[in-house]
Amino acid sequence: xxxxRNPSQSSRDEAWDDVVRHAFAAEPDRAAAGLxxxxxxxxxxxERDRYQIVGEIARGGVGIxxxxxxxxxxxxxxxxxxxxxxxxxxxxxxxxxxxxIGSQLQHPSIVPIYEVGRTRDAxxxxxxxxxxxxxxxxxxAARDALTDDRIRHLRIFESICQAVxxxxxxxxxxxxxxxxxxxxxxxxxxxxxxxxxxKVIGEVETDEEGPIxxxxxxxAAVQSRLGGALGTPSYMAPEQxxxxxxxxxxxxxxxxxxxxxxEILTGQPPVGGSSAQEAVAHASVGELxxxxxxxxxxxxxxxxxxxxxxxxxxxxxxxPPDARDVARTMTGYLTAxxxxxxxxxxxxxxxxxRADEERRRRRLGIGAAASxxxxxxxxxxxxxxxxxRRRTATRDIEALLADADRRVAAAEWAAAARAMREATLRGxxxxxxxxxxxxxxxRLAMYDGVLELIALRLRLDHHxxxxxxxxxxxxxxxxxxxxxPSPEQIxxxxxxxxxxxRAQIALSLDDWAARSWLxxxxxxxxxxxxxxxxxxxxxxxxxxxxRVLDPDPWRRRLRDATLAGDVGQLLTxxxxxxxxxxxxxxxxxxxxxxxxxxxxxxxxxTLRVLQCGFRHHPGDFWINGLLVMQSVIRPQRTPQDLxxxxxxxxxxxxxxxxxxxxxxxxxxxxxxxxxxxxAQPGDWEEAxxxxxxxxxxxxxxxxxxxxxxxxxxxxxxxxRVSSDRLPEGASIPQRMRNELEAVFAxx
Amino acid sequence: xxxxxxxCWSLVEGAREGRADARARFADAYxxxxxxxxxxRWGRGPLREGVDDAVQDxxxxxxxxxxxxxxxxxxxxxxxxTFLYAVVRNVARRREERWQRDDLRRSPLEGDGEHPxxxxxxxxxxxxxxxxxAILQRAVQRMRADARNGTDEARRQVELLRLRxxxxxxxxxxxxxxxxxxxxVHRLYARAREGYKRSLIVEMRFDQPELTAAELESACxxxxxxxxx
Numbered sequence: 001x002x003x004x005r006n007p008s009q010s011s012r013d014e015a016w017d018d019v020v021r022h023a024f025a026a027e028p029d030r031a032a033a034g035l036x037x038x039x040x041x042x043x044x045x046x047e048r049d050r051y052q053i054v055g056e057i058a059r060g061g062v063g064i065x066x067x068x069x070x071x072x073x074x075x076x077x078x079x080x081x082x083x084x085x086x087x088x089x090x091x092x093x094x095x096x097x098x099x100x101i102g103s104q105l106q107h108p109s110i111v112p113i114y115e116v117g118r119t120r121d122a123x124x125x126x127x128x129x130x131x132x133x134x135x136x137x138x139x140x141a142a143r144d145a146l147t148d149d150r151i152r153h154l155r156i157f158e159s160i161c162q163a164v165x166x167x168x169x170x171x172x173x174x175x176x177x178x179x180x181x182x183x184x185x186x187x188x189x190x191x192x193x194x195x196x197x198x199k200v201i202g203e204v205e206t207d208e209e210g211p212i213x214x215x216x217x218x219x220a221a222v223q224s225r226l227g228g229a230l231g232t233p234s235y236m237a238p239e240q241x242x243x244x245x246x247x248x249x250x251x252x253x254x255x256x257x258x259x260x261x262x263e264i265l266t267g268q269p270p271v272g273g274s275s276a277q278e279a280v281a282h283a284s285v286g287e288l289x290x291x292x293x294x295x296x297x298x299x300x301x302x303x304x305x306x307x308x309x310x311x312x313x314x315x316x317x318x319x320p321p322d323a324r325d326v327a328r329t330m331t332g333y334l335t336a337x338x339x340x341x342x343x344x345x346x347x348x349x350x351x352x353x354r355a356d357e358e359r360r361r362r363r364l365g366i367g368a369a370a371s372x373x374x375x376x377x378x379x380x381x382x383x384x385x386x387x388x389r390r391r392t393a394t395r396d397i398e399a400l401l402a403d404a405d406r407r408v409a410a411a412e413w414a415a416a417a418r419a420m421r422e423a424t425l426r427g428x429x430x431x432x433x434x435x436x437x438x439x440x441x442x443r444l445a446m447y448d449g450v451l452e453l454i455a456l457r458l459r460l461d462h463h464x465x466x467x468x469x470x471x472x473x474x475x476x477x478x479x480x481x482x483x484x485p486s487p488e489q490i491x492x493x494x495x496x497x498x499x500x501x502r503a504q505i506a507l508s509l510d511d512w513a514a515r516s517w518l519x520x521x522x523x524x525x526x527x528x529x530x531x532x533x534x535x536x537x538x539x540x541x542x543x544x545x546x547r548v549l550d551p552d553p554w555r556r557r558l559r560d561a562t563l564a565g566d567v568g569q570l571l572t573x574x575x576x577x578x579x580x581x582x583x584x585x586x587x588x589x590x591x592x593x594x595x596x597x598x599x600x601x602x603x604x605x606t607l608r609v610l611q612c613g614f615r616h617h618p619g620d621f622w623i624n625g626l627l628v629m630q631s632v633i634r635p636q637r638t639p640q641d642l643x644x645x646x647x648x649x650x651x652x653x654x655x656x657x658x659x660x661x662x663x664x665x666x667x668x669x670x671x672x673x674x675x676x677x678x679a680q681p682g683d684w685e686e687a688x689x690x691x692x693x694x695x696x697x698x699x700x701x702x703x704x705x706x707x708x709x710x711x712x713x714x715x716x717x718x719x720r721v722s723s724d725r726l727p728e729g730a731s732i733p734q735r736m737r738n739e740l741e742a743v744f745a746x747x
Numbered sequence: 748x749x750x751x752x753x754x755c756w757s758l759v760e761g762a763r764e765g766r767a768d769a770r771a772r773f774a775d776a777y778x779x780x781x782x783x784x785x786x787x788r789w790g791r792g793p794l795r796e797g798v799d800d801a802v803q804d805x806x807x808x809x810x811x812x813x814x815x816x817x818x819x820x821x822x823x824x825x826x827x828x829t830f831l832y833a834v835v836r837n838v839a840r841r842r843e844e845r846w847q848r849d850d851l852r853r854s855p856l857e858g859d860g861e862h863p864x865x866x867x868x869x870x871x872x873x874x875x876x877x878x879x880x881a882i883l884q885r886a887v888q889r890m891r892a893d894a895r896n897g898t899d900e901a902r903r904q905v906e907l908l909r910l911r912x913x914x915x916x917x918x919x920x921x922x923x924x925x926x927x928x929x930x931x932v933h934r935l936y937a938r939a940r941e942g943y944k945r946s947l948i949v950e951m952r953f954d955q956p957e958l959t960a961a962e963l964e965s966a967c968x969x970x971x972x973x974x975x976x
Contacts, residue, residue, distance in 0.1 A: 012968075013937075013940070015968045015971075016940055016943075016944055016968065017940065018968075018971055019883070019943075019944075019947070019967060019968060019970065019971060020908060020912065020939075020940050020943050020944075021911075021912045022883060022971060022974060023883040023884065023886060023887050023912075023943065023947075024887065024908045024909060024911070024912035024913050025912045025913060025915075553800065557803070566767075567767040567771075568767045568770035568771045568774070571767075571771055572771070572774055576799075
């Protein structure tokens with residue numbers, strides 16, 4: 001466009017028409033332009049009325065996958081929408097084809113397709129099950145040693161084989177199988193995803209099958225440049241790397257399965273290269289480099305090594321015919337492993353029984369042959385019974401420990417605690433041998449502490465002045481230190497424990513530090529508020545310890561920002577929509593880090609973080625609790641703030657109906673509103689009933705007693721109670737006493 | 748332009764002095780551009796997960812005491828866009844080199860197989876496009892924000908532009924929907940266009956304060972050349 005022209009008024013208007021058109025027409029497609037971080041989700045394209053977009057999950061060559069809410073059915077779904085730039089018929093029909101193929105595959109390990117439709121700007125989309133979890137690629141990369149959790153990974157591999165076998169039975173091949181395309185859900189479920197390259201065997205090849213030119217922002221462009229080869233070079237079969245699409249069949253997927261198995265056993269995919277082109281070149285001639293050597297030195301079972309090598313053979317005819325064959329081999333192997341384990345247990349049990357008999361015989365000093373015969377018969381009968389009970393109990397405990405391991409890895413803490421409790425009880429009551437008891441004890445030592453910390457974090461509805469002591473005592477108990485544990489001791493305790501456990505310890509440290517900030521006064525400026533956090537040595541040491549224990553990049557940024565007193569970074573984190581995909585602890589931590597920042601900088605960011613957290617974790621106690629507290633204590637609070645506080649206080653009570661403290665918070669919020677211009681009839685009465693209900697749950701709760709006495713107008717009595725020491729030895733700070741009097745006294 | 752109006756350079760100064768509001772505003776203005784460039788560079792490849800970290804690295808490089816911004820002198824100020832492009836490109840290259848050193852085994856990097864010069868040219872175009880889009884969108888947001896706090900007429904102007912270009916309705920259909928005379932909707936459209944123009948010029952001046960009024964208007968229209976329309 002010529003910038004120096006001097007157009008007439010009319011042509012200038014036309015030029016401006018174009019500018020305005022572009023600006024407004026492009027607006028809904030800001031995500032595609034890389035501006036999604038600033039786009040409120042509701043502005044993104046979605047089918048009118050039915051789906052609400054809540055966040056972006058991933059971006060591919062052809063489409064974008066969003067996390068969406070199905071308002072009709074009240075469930076979260078994954079929604080794949082075709083890029084706006086793709087409006088050619090062949091791309092659209094291929095996109096729809098992906099949905100059609102996916103919808104015809106109904107298997108527990110294949111993501112189900114729910115619906116196909118068009119967005120309000122006429123782009124095709126389909127919705128599918130939203131799988132929350134992590135990819136196998138991440139799971140494998142997180143291993144400390146290649147043999148970690150090997151049996152678990154092999155079971156996952158078996159599930160992948162079963163899913164692909166099902167697809168093969170229906171004449172469908174995936175063509176891009178790799179660890180990154182396998183999701184492991186929170187409950188251990190395995191899902192093969194991304195069927196975008198899938199093909200029905202025997203269908204005539206059309207242009208639709210060809211590579212799609214995906215423009216600047218897409219890695220698939222690489223694939224189109226590489227001779228029409230579809231897939232990922234590191235896992236490609238030779239025929240795939242050669243771009244010989246008619247030659248692709250089930251055995252092409254079998255090669256990829258061999259690649260996944262190879263990565264499980266060796267930590268590396270089968271095909272390497274210093275560039276994509278080199279990798280494709282290696283793949284095209286079946287050049288596996290050092291993969292064979294790596295497999296042979298992997299200390300894996302020879303059967304697995306043989307299977308991987310057979311799958312990776314250069315010529316299709318030398319590979320297993322389909323995924324069903326691979327699945328059968330895997331199932332046979334895993335069954336054999338279980339049988340071997342069981343046989344070893346039986347042999348060990350028999351050996352122990354024999355040793356027991358021998359010891360007893362020696363002790364008894366048996367002489368007479370008749371007596372010996374009778375005694376041996378008797379001991380034999382007992383031995384069989386004991387052996388049988390031991391075998392059953394050992395198997396049960398092993399299953400419980402394995403279940404606990406799985407739950408810990410999936411961060412299902414309540415279920416993990418249940419499994420551990422049960423394993424402990426069985427270990428104490430059943431006739432298991434010392435090795436098994438040691439195993440239970442070792443697992444308890446590994447997990448028990450963190451389970452206690454998590455339990456504390458979840459139930460800690462204490463006032464901030466009680467938090468410090470509760471955490472110090474729990475950490476002392478968990479670590480076994482005699483006095484207040486230092487951050488260094490805590491870091492030492494976390495060493496050698498699984499990553500999920502270390503992350504939980506770190507979250508507890510964050511929580512400890514962050515809740516303590518609530519005791520700090522607000523500052524006059526954002527910088528002073530943030531600097532205060534960083535300068536508070538006591539708490540910053542806890543955050544530093546958390547930083548050492550937990551490598552999560554997002555939380556590391558948050559911790560760094562807090563330690564550096566970096567207001568800009570804190571506000572940036574609050575503005576980032578990726579908070580949507582984070583656990584509730586992250587929202588709480590960020591909200592608490594923003595707490596000391598004064599208005600106007602801090603409040604909108606805090607509210608945004610908490611509301612975002614609430615949208616995704618509506619049943620989280622602390623998110624609701626902070627929404628109440630932050631709304632109530634806000635200096636320039638509005639009637640809307642107080643309404644919000646009451647609303648979330650009611651939710652708090654419903655989340656923990658048997659806990660007295662939410663009743664106090666509920667009454668507190670109601671009376672704050674009752675004292676202001678937005679008072680509702682019934683506020684006072686509802687507050688009174690809440691306090692009563694709280695006292696009926698715990699008549700010794702001092703704060704509730706003070707509130708109750710104040711509401712009854714018995715101020716002197718309330719003051720006497722408030723000056724008493726709490727049963728735990730702490731005392732109520734003067735500031736809180738004043739606040740209680742001010743809020744709970746009748747008008 | 749009044750002396751109080753912030754420009755990219757006043758934000759640069761503020762950011763270098765460590766002012767949080769300047770840093771936040773700077774990030775607001777340029778984060779989408781930097782992010783879009785990195786997405787264009789890394790697409791769906793393995794480095795995509797590191798886009799946000801790279802964005803942060805870019806800003807850290809810009810803001811730190813002896814960082815890239817401190818090397819920008821008054822003489823180079825008309826080339827702010829070029830400067831930012833150089834910073835983000837260097838950050839991206841450093842990350843790619845680290846990635847290559849660490850591991851060569853996973854999916855290929857975006858751009859493998861493409862001639863380096865062609866790739867640089869493509870990414871440069873992507874950066875300019877993102878930059879132009881960001882200005883156009885900032886102007887839309889400015890107009891929306893002004894309308895929210897403004898008159899009924901201002902709100903109607905924004906709604907009219909949305910219906911006309913986002914929903915793609917002709918003026919006649921909008922007039923029918925509003926039960927108004929098409930001629931008056933045409934007049935409203937002309938005023939709305941002027942309103943957007945004013946917003947865009949403010950945003951353009953923010954990035955290029957050295958331009959005269961006429962140059963600014965030309966540069967605004969020239970944005971379409973950068974976005975590829």
